[in-house]
Amino acid sequence: MTVDASAPPTRRAVVPPQRGSIARRGSVFLSRHPRVRLSLLLGAPLFWLGLVYIAALAALLITALWTVDSFTGQISQTWTLDNIVAVLTGSLYQTVTLRTVGVALLVTIIDILIALPIAFYMAKVASPRAQRILVIAILMPLWASYLVKAYAWRSVLSQGGIFEWLVSPFGGHSPGYGLPATIITLSYLWLPYVILPIYAGLERVPDSLMEASADLGGGTWSTLRLVVLPMIWPAIIAGSIFSFSLSLGDYITVNIVGGANQMLGNLVYTNVGAANNLPLAAAIALIPILIIFAYLAAVRRTGALNNL
Amino acid sequence: MRLSRPARGLLATITAVVLALIYLPLLVVFVNSFSTSQNLTWPPPGFTLEWWAKAFQSDGALDAVLTSLQVALASTAIALVLGTLISIGLQRFEFFGRDAISLLVILPIALPGIVTGIALNNAFRTGLGVQLSILTLIIAHATFCIVTVFNNVIARLRRLGTSLEDASSDLGAGIWTTFRLVTFPQLRSALFAGGLLAFALSFDEIIVTTFTAGSSVKTLPLWILDNLFRPNQAPVVNVIAVVLVLVSIVPIYFAQRIAGAEKVVR
Amino acid sequence: MKRTPARRTRFTSGALTGVAIVSVALLLTACGTNQGGGTTVSTEAQSELGEMEGTVSLLAWPGYVEDGSNDPEVDWVSAFEDETGCTVTSKTYGTSDEAFSLMKTGDYDVVAASGDASLRLVAAGDVAPVNTDLIPNYDGIFDFLKMQSWNSVDGVSYGIPHGYGANLLMYNTEVVTPAPTSWDVVFDKSSAYKGAVTAYDSPISLADAAVYLMTHQPDLGITNPYALDETQLAASVQLFKDQRVNIGEYWSDYLKEVQAFETGDTVVGTTWQVIHNSLAEGTPAAVVLPEEGATGWSDTWMIAANAKSPNCAYAWLDYIASPEANAQATEYFGEAPSNAGACDFTVNPDHCEVFHAGDAEYAAQIWYWSTPIAECLDGRTDVECTDYSDWTTAWQEIKG
Numbered sequence: 001m002t003v004d005a006s007a008p009p010t011r012r013a014v015v016p017p018q019r020g021s022i023a024r025r026g027s028v029f030l031s032r033h034p035r036v037r038l039s040l041l042l043g044a045p046l047f048w049l050g051l052v053y054i055a056a057l058a059a060l061l062i063t064a065l066w067t068v069d070s071f072t073g074q075i076s077q078t079w080t081l082d083n084i085v086a087v088l089t090g091s092l093y094q095t096v097t098l099r100t101v102g103v104a105l106l107v108t109i110i111d112i113l114i115a116l117p118i119a120f121y122m123a124k125v126a127s128p129r130a131q132r133i134l135v136i137a138i139l140m141p142l143w144a145s146y147l148v149k150a151y152a153w154r155s156v157l158s159q160g161g162i163f164e165w166l167v168s169p170f171g172g173h174s175p176g177y178g179l180p181a182t183i184i185t186l187s188y189l190w191l192p193y194v195i196l197p198i199y200a201g202l203e204r205v206p207d208s209l210m211e212a213s214a215d216l217g218g219g220t221w222s223t224l225r226l227v228v229l230p231m232i233w234p235a236i237i238a239g240s241i242f243s244f245s246l247s248l249g250d251y252i253t254v255n256i257v258g259g260a261n262q263m264l265g266n267l268v269y270t271n272v273g274a275a276n277n278l279p280l281a282a283a284i285a286l287i288p289i290l291i292i293f294a295y296l297a298a299v300r301r302t303g304a305l306n307n308l
Numbered sequence: 309m310r311l312s313r314p315a316r317g318l319l320a321t322i323t324a325v326v327l328a329l330i331y332l333p334l335l336v337v338f339v340n341s342f343s344t345s346q347n348l349t350w351p352p353p354g355f356t357l358e359w360w361a362k363a364f365q366s367d368g369a370l371d372a373v374l375t376s377l378q379v380a381l382a383s384t385a386i387a388l389v390l391g392t393l394i395s396i397g398l399q400r401f402e403f404f405g406r407d408a409i410s411l412l413v414i415l416p417i418a419l420p421g422i423v424t425g426i427a428l429n430n431a432f433r434t435g436l437g438v439q440l441s442i443l444t445l446i447i448a449h450a451t452f453c454i455v456t457v458f459n460n461v462i463a464r465l466r467r468l469g470t471s472l473e474d475a476s477s478d479l480g481a482g483i484w485t486t487f488r489l490v491t492f493p494q495l496r497s498a499l500f501a502g503g504l505l506a507f508a509l510s511f512d513e514i515i516v517t518t519f520t521a522g523s524s525v526k527t528l529p530l531w532i533l534d535n536l537f538r539p540n541q542a543p544v545v546n547v548i549a550v551v552l553v554l555v556s557i558v559p560i561y562f563a564q565r566i567a568g569a570e571k572v573v574r
Numbered sequence: 575m576k577r578t579p580a581r582r583t584r585f586t587s588g589a590l591t592g593v594a595i596v597s598v599a600l601l602l603t604a605c606g607t608n609q610g611g612g613t614t615v616s617t618e619a620q621s622e623l624g625e626m627e628g629t630v631s632l633l634a635w636p637g638y639v640e641d642g643s644n645d646p647e648v649d650w651v652s653a654f655e656d657e658t659g660c661t662v663t664s665k666t667y668g669t670s671d672e673a674f675s676l677m678k679t680g681d682y683d684v685v686a687a688s689g690d691a692s693l694r695l696v697a698a699g700d701v702a703p704v705n706t707d708l709i710p711n712y713d714g715i716f717d718f719l720k721m722q723s724w725n726s727v728d729g730v731s732y733g734i735p736h737g738y739g740a741n742l743l744m745y746n747t748e749v750v751t752p753a754p755t756s757w758d759v760v761f762d763k764s765s766a767y768k769g770a771v772t773a774y775d776s777p778i779s780l781a782d783a784a785v786y787l788m789t790h791q792p793d794l795g796i797t798n799p800y801a802l803d804e805t806q807l808a809a810s811v812q813l814f815k816d817q818r819v820n821i822g823e824y825w826s827d828y829l830k831e832v833q834a835f836e837t838g839d840t841v842v843g844t845t846w847q848v849i850h851n852s853l854a855e856g857t858p859a860a861v862v863l864p865e866e867g868a869t870g871w872s873d874t875w876m877i878a879a880n881a882k883s884p885n886c887a888y889a890w891l892d893y894i895a896s897p898e899a900n901a902q903a904t905e906y907f908g909e910a911p912s913n914a915g916a917c918d919f920t921v922n923p924d925h926c927e928v929f930h931a932g933d934a935e936y937a938a939q940i941w942y943w944s945t946p947i948a949e950c951l952d953g954r955t956d957v958e959c960t961d962y963s964d965w966t967t968a969w970q971e972i973k974g
Contacts, residue, residue, distance in 0.1 A: 027482030041397035045390040049412050053451055056431035063430060092971050118326055121319040136560050141330055142508045143556035144337060147532045148549035152333035158837040177823050241418050249420020260821040262973050265422050272426050276675040285423045292418050345854055368643035523665040523681045534636055534666050536829050541644060
């Protein structure tokens with residue numbers, strides 16, 4: 001749906017330079033030179049992202065090849081693959097990676113499953129007024145601090161907490177602190193970030209299209225599966241990037257409700273914030289970086305990223 | 309597709325149940341802000357207004373809210389400008405490397421916060437040799453906020469197409485005039501939505517913040533983290549959270565009004 | 575690492591007075607403190623005080639530097655600011671390790687460091703020797719805290735003691751019966767409380783196991799829990815690995831442990847006295863100093879080697895060691911004060927008794943946190959000891 005950059009100038013009327021102001025001339029120049037226009041548009045943001053972000057990431061990866069003097073805490077710039085080898089071969093890192101990816105995937109799936117019906121109700125069933133109220137209701141919890149909400153879940157899931165009180169009549173128990181509690185809490189925290197893009201995606205699906213499908217004999221399920229789902233797939237991916245990556249790097253929630261478990265974020269955090277071993281932390285950070293790149297590559301093949 | 313009555317009912321029920329679950333922990337926070345327990349234990353042993361009084365006397369909390377507002381406003385502003393530029397560039401032009409750039413925009417939010425955090429920390433301190441301050445924090449926040457603006461604006465641009473802009477320039481309007489009078493008004497609600505999300509992301513961010521804020525910069529999440537460690541401050545933190553949730557209704561309401569009004573116009 | 579231009583100018587202007595002395599001292603101290611094999615950048619202690627700089631930046635445990643902004647009634651910073659004209663900015667940290675890495679930023683003039691950070695800070699050249707003659711209130715400090723292995727190196731003082739306490743054993747009196755007198759309830763017998771045991775989440779906790787092993791496996795020959803050779807460390811690690819299956823959660827902030835004991839999610843584990851004091855009334859919990867002894871902390875106020883405001887820093891060290899301020903700060907945090915005179919100024923008249931302040935016999939049962947280094951702290955020369963990075967790796971593996 002993009003417009004070819006080379007086409008527009010011929011279609012645009014060439015404005016006679018009646019008022020020879022600089023702005024005017026600049027404008028004419030720009031409309032004749034789309035490349036210049038493009039570089040003006042992208043110059044600042046690319047400078048920002050490239051300099052601030054990519055350079056920083058590259059520097060971090062290089063640090064992974066250095067070592068640190070354990071007692072003085074100084075980084076010594078001798079090249080070594082020790083950190084990377086340690087991370088790749090250490091059974092600790094493998095276990096923790098599997099655990100973290102498992103948690104992140106479960107959180108993402110749970111969030112999408114919860115978000116789909118709600119987003120559908122908001123976008124296609126609720127009255128405009130109810131729709132507005134629902135969006136507010138979804139957005140509001142975002143403003144209660146992350147930490148406060150995590151501690152609230154700690155209280156909810158504790159022995160004799162509200163969760164137990166709610167489920168005990170049905171013979172249920174609180175899962176206590178551990179991975180299930182971590183998954184529940186993370187799903188809770190990132191849910192609004194998943195609902196919103198899916199809701200926005202559903203809003204863009206025209207009602208007429210769904211009616212046409214019905215008129216052509218499509219049942220509810222086949223319409224959802226064949227018409228709606230393909231259209232909102234990019235939105236689902238967008239939401240999943242939020243929940244997956246936010247879970248992948250989290251170390252605070254698992255500290256608060258995760259019992260004795262640690263995730264990749266904890267390993268990175270203890271190595272940099274606590275053990276002052278930035279090179280090893282950088283090497284560990286490679287794991288989530290690789291996972292995310294693999295994830296992005298996978299969804300790119302579906303074409304979802306282009307429509308993000 | 310026409311939903312049957314039971315299907316609608318089922319959807320409504322699911323929505324109601326999930327909303328209830330979303331608000332359950334917030335209810336706990338609300339109740340705990342009146343609890344006599346200093347450690348957020350459940351059930352609350354008694355009722356007190358002490359924490360509310362203390363919260364409103366707490367200069368630390370007020371300063372932290374103001375700092376967070378500053379950081380969030382500044383980084384949202386930067387993200388709005390950069391995000392809009394990128395999305396116009398990517399949506400209105402076809403060129404080599406377009407995919408790479410859209411990946412680049414997503415990267416700061418797609419990579420876990422702790423990776424972004426230590427990378428920027430390392431770059432600021434050892435790479436550039438600057439001391440961490442509120443500026444480094446704003447730069448870091450703006451970097452991962454760009455994507456929310458970008459997502460919203462590019463989606464809107466795609467839907468708008470270029471016919472109105474073409475008409476405008478055919479009628480003799482310059483690039484700037486076209487943007488100001490034609491493109492921008494149509495983007496306004498997308499910008500608002502993206503900006504609001506960027507603001508919320510920055511306001512509540514803690515992981516990147518831990519690594520990029522200067523020692524004297526105390527945003528609200530950092531203040532909360534500090535105070536959860538301090539003796540007897542936990543309920544005050546709950547009060548702040550409750551106040552924030554209540555206050556947040558205002559900007560969200562207006563955002564919705566703007567978005568809603570536009571829909572009617574169209 | 576690049577140095578900032580600002581730092582470089584400070585170096586030239588600030589150190590002009592004693593470049594010669596400093597370089598000699600550098601050579602001398604390098605021989606003495608260069609145990610870790612790294613570069614030691616140490617400077618001479620200040621010999622006299624100059625003009626106050628107007629600001630001072632402090633790094634401390636939460637609750638050590640309170641200026642009333644969180645609770646108007648808890649404020650001992652304002653009096654200092656009024657007295658000296660030095661405006662205080664402060665930052666708190668959650669673990670000793672965090673303090674160590676924060677000091678690397680060079681943003682702070684003063685740090686309150688526990689023993690597991692202080693030696694590392696000295697070795698890294700991040701802190702300077704402290705001339706105690708310039709600190710009148712040093713005289714009031716308990717003698718058994720002065721010039722200890724965690725606040726001095728080779729007879730050179732590196733700071734002023736602040737407060738101290740023991741890592742005690744806390745247990746739920748309804749579940750853990752009979753009342754334990756030994757650490758075995760969290761180690762060899764911890765399976766009785768599966769899923770409800772807790773431990774402090776830091777590599778330094780390995781010393782807790784070493785203290786236990788000193789009594790229970792004397793064959794290992796541990797004489798100092800911070801000087802463990804490989805076999806001794808392996809034994810401590812094994813103890814924690816066996817404990818790991820019974821752990822409910824590790825704690826590092828004390829709100830977490832307080833909640834867990836109040837709700838009953840945790841019933842036994844290491845604790846600080848202040849955590850027990852914070853429990854809601856009626857919580858069935860008690861603390862004990864087990865018969866094997868315990869680890870503990872003794873915190874030290876230290877001055878950064880490249881402090882921007884050394885004079886304000888000295889003023890702060892003196893102020894916080896004064897009986898009044900020392901009483902306020904240690905009582906608020908919940909630990910024994912370092913100044914004998916502080917006991918007269920605590921709000922709770924029993925504070926010093928509750929925390930066993932000045933009780934040399936009680937203090938003797940405590941192994942204060944110290945940084946494990948390759949050169950064995952117990953004086954052994956025939957083996958190399960495990961250092962803190964070994965402990966860190968081991969701790970991560972224990973948690974799994």
